[in-house]
Structure formats: structure tokens, C-alpha cells
Amino acid sequence: MEVVIAAPEELTGLAADTIEALLRSRPGAVLGLATGSSPLPLYDELVRRHREGGLSFARARAFTLDEYVGLPPEHPQRYRNVIARELTERVDLAPGAVQGPDGLAEDITAACTAYEDAIAGVGGIDLQILGIGTDGHVGFNEPGSSFASRTRIKTLTEQTRADNARFFGGELDQVPQHCLTQGLATIMSARHILLIASGRAKADAVHQLVEGPVSAMWPATILQHHPHVTALVDDAAASRLQLADYYRSTYAAKPAWQGL
Ligand code: F6R
Numbered sequence: 001m002e003v004v005i006a007a008p009e010e011l012t013g014l015a016a017d018t019i020e021a022l023l024r025s026r027p028g029a030v031l032g033l034a035t036g037s038s039p040l041p042l043y044d045e046l047v048r049r050h051r052e053g054g055l056s057f058a059r060a061r062a063f064t065l066d067e068y069v070g071l072p073p074e075h076p077q078r079y080r081n082v083i084a085r086e087l088t089e090r091v092d093l094a095p096g097a098v099q100g101p102d103g104l105a106e107d108i109t110a111a112c113t114a115y116e117d118a119i120a121g122v123g124g125i126d127l128q129i130l131g132i133g134t135d136g137h138v139g140f141n142e143p144g145s146s147f148a149s150r151t152r153i154k155t156l157t158e159q160t161r162a163d164n165a166r167f168f169g170g171e172l173d174q175v176p177q178h179c180l181t182q183g184l185a186t187i188m189s190a191r192h193i194l195l196i197a198s199g200r201a202k203a204d205a206v207h208q209l210v211e212g213p214v215s216a217m218w219p220a221t222i223l224q225h226h227p228h229v230t231a232l233v234d235d236a237a238a239s240r241l242q243l244a245d246y247y248r249s250t251y252a253a254k255p256a257w258q259g260l
Contacts, residue, residue, distance in 0.1 A: 001229045002260065003210055003238075003247040008198055011232040015129070015194050018230075018260045020055055022127055027059040030119075033087065034065050034139075035079045035097070036164075038196045039129050040086060047090040055106045057093045061205065062117055064100035065130070065139040066181035069153065071103060077167050078103070081208030092183040095163075101151055101180035112151040112180060118188065128190035132197050135159045136205045136218035140181035170177030184222050194231045194260070195220075204258040206233050207240035230260045 004014065019042075022029045033039070051057040064083050071078040076085075080100045088098050099118055104113030119125060127203045130138050135157055141149065142157050156164075161175040168174035187193070197206050208218040210231060215221055238244050 001210060001224060001226075001231055002251070003231045003233065003241070004251050004260070005235065005238040005241075005244060005248055006251075008234050011196065011198075011234065012041045012045050014260060015042045015196065015232060016049060018194060019046060019127060020049060020053075021259060022062060022222075023057065026126065026228065027056065029126045030122050030124065031060060031062040032125040032130075032182075032190055033062050033083055034063065034129045034131050035082045035086075036131045038131035038198065041094050042129065042196065043087045043090075046087065050091045055091075057091045057097075060093060060097065061122055062088070062093065062098045062100070063115075063125060063182075065128075065143035065187075066179050067101045067103035068176040069103045069108070070130060070176055073104065101182075103180055108153050108180065112153070113181075115151045115180075116186065117248055119189075121184075125190040126192065128187060130193055130195040131189070132195060132202060132205050132209060133160055133219050134163055134201050134205055136208055136220045138184070138195070138220045138223070140179040141184050141187075141218045141219045143219060145216060147183055147184050147188075147193055147216065147222045149218060150186050151180060151182050154179055154181050177251045184219060186224060189228055191228065192260075193223060193226060195223070195231045196233075197231065198234040200236040200239060202233075202237040203240040206231065206237045207242070211242055 067091045101115045102111040140154050163173050165172045209220040212221050214224055
């Protein structure tokens with residue numbers, strides 16, 4: 001796993017450079033999109049490059065990581081609405097080019113299978129953007145999730161519901177208890193994973209992600225088994241990394257042409 005420790009603006013630029021390079025070399029690339037606060041500066045930067053630098057998403061496709069179960073169609077925190085607001089309506093992604101798990105499906109199991117089929121049907125995800133939960137979840141694969149899991153329904157932990165209450169006016173009881181999420185095996189199938197983490201609250205999870213034993217108690221640790229993961233972390237999120245100086249010097253010595 002490559003660990004890049006830098007100021008948030010630099011991390012945003014690096015992530016945007018990576019996505020831009022992918023889209024310029026493969027305009028029909030398949031992106032995996034996360035919600036939550038971590039990728040928002042990146043989405044703003046991609047929108048800026050679209051408007052000012054001609055970056056086009058017209059032939060790209062995208063899949064979101066997860067979705068709350070049961071939020072009404074117009075709910076502002078429904079993840080397909082969040083992604084539409086934060087990214088897809090602000091760039092030139094084609095209508096229907098972005099899919100997400102259907103949290104209102106009558107047959108949840110069938111909807112999850114259909115979602116896996118849709119991802120496989122386009123040849124898989126080229127680049128997956130991830131955040132990480134304070135409890136080490138990726139997607140909404142909470143502690144105890146199977147490393148072999150595919151898209152399915154999960155119950156959110158109290159920790160995650162409390163963390164996400166800020167998106168629901170601070171009201172914990174408004175945060176759904178269930179979600180649909182790509183599984184850990186689904187996420188592991190992406191060809192390149194960019195994980196973005198900032199702030200002190202993520203320091204334990206980032207330490208486990210990079211340096212901890214691989215354990216279902218910290219689901220993100222499965223990413224240690226992926227051949228191409230880039231962890232983009234700010235100083236606060238990196239504050240518990242034992243080998244932070246090593247990661248810094250390794251990245252500083254990397255030739256700029258190499259990219260992430
Ligand atoms: C969101 C998602 C979650 C978040 C994680 C971090 O689609 O899958 O794993 O990435 O909860 O959330 P933020 O970025 O809000 O700290």
C-alpha cells in the first residue's frame with residue numbers, strides 16, 4: 001500500500017490528477033464513488049477541472065459504494081441524491097451513467113445481486129474512491145464483515161450512526177439503521193483504490209489500515225491484500241502511523257512522472 005501524507009489541498013490535487021489521467025487515457029473508464037465528507041473537496045476539484053480544463057466524463061460510468069435502506073426518494077441524504085448533487089449534475093456524466101444500490105427495493109437480495117451483475121457487466125471498476133469510518137469500515141462494511149462479502153444489506157453500528165448524525169441535523173434517530181453496501185470482495189475487485197482520510201478522528205483507523213494485523217475487526221485492513229491501494233492522509237490522520245517518516249521519505253523520493 002502506498003501512503004501519501006500531505007496537506008489536504010495537495011491530496012485533493014493528487015487524487016484529481018489520477019482521475020484526470022485515467023479519463024484522458026480511457027474516456028470510458030468506470031469510477032467507484034464514495035459519499036460522506038472525505039471525497040467532497042475532490043468532487044469540487046473535478047467539477048472545476050471539468051468547467052475550466054475541459055475534463056470530460058461524457059463516456060465514463062460510475063457506481064456508488066453504498067446506500068441507506070428506506071430513505072424516501074427525495075431525501076437529501078439518500079446517497080444517489082448526494083452523488084447527483086455533489087458530482088454528477090455538475091459534470092457531463094451521461095444520464096443513467098451512475099448507478100447505486102437500490103435502498104428502496106422490495107426484494108433487497110435481488111437488488112444486491114443485480115448491482116453486482118451491473119458492475120461485472122461493465123468489466124469492473126477501474127478506480128474506486130474510498131473514505132474510511134472511525135471504526136475502520138470501508139463502504140458500510142462494519143467490523144465483523146466477511147472479507148468474501150459482496151453487495152448486501154448491513155446493520156450500521158451505533159458508532160457509524162453517531163458519526164453520520166451530523167448529516168441528519170444531529171438527530172441520531174433520523175439515521176437509518178440499515179444500508180446496502182458493496183462488499184469487501186466487491187471493493188477488492190477494483191483495479192486501483194484511492195482512500196482519502198483526514199482529521200484526528202481517523203488516526204486509529206488509518207493506523208490499523210496500514211500497519212495493523214488484517215482483521216475483520218478493522219475491515220479496511222483487507223486492503224493490505226490489494227496490489228494497488230493509495231492511502232491519501234493528512235498529518236492528523238497520519239498521527240498514529242509508526243512508520244510515518246518512512247512513508248514521507250519514500251513518497252518524497254518518488255519520481256513525479258510515476259503518478260499514484
Ligand atoms: C460512504 C462510505 C463510508 C464513508 C466513511 C467515512 O459512501 O462508504 O465508508 O466513506 O463513513 O465518512 P466521512 O468521509 O464522512 O468521514
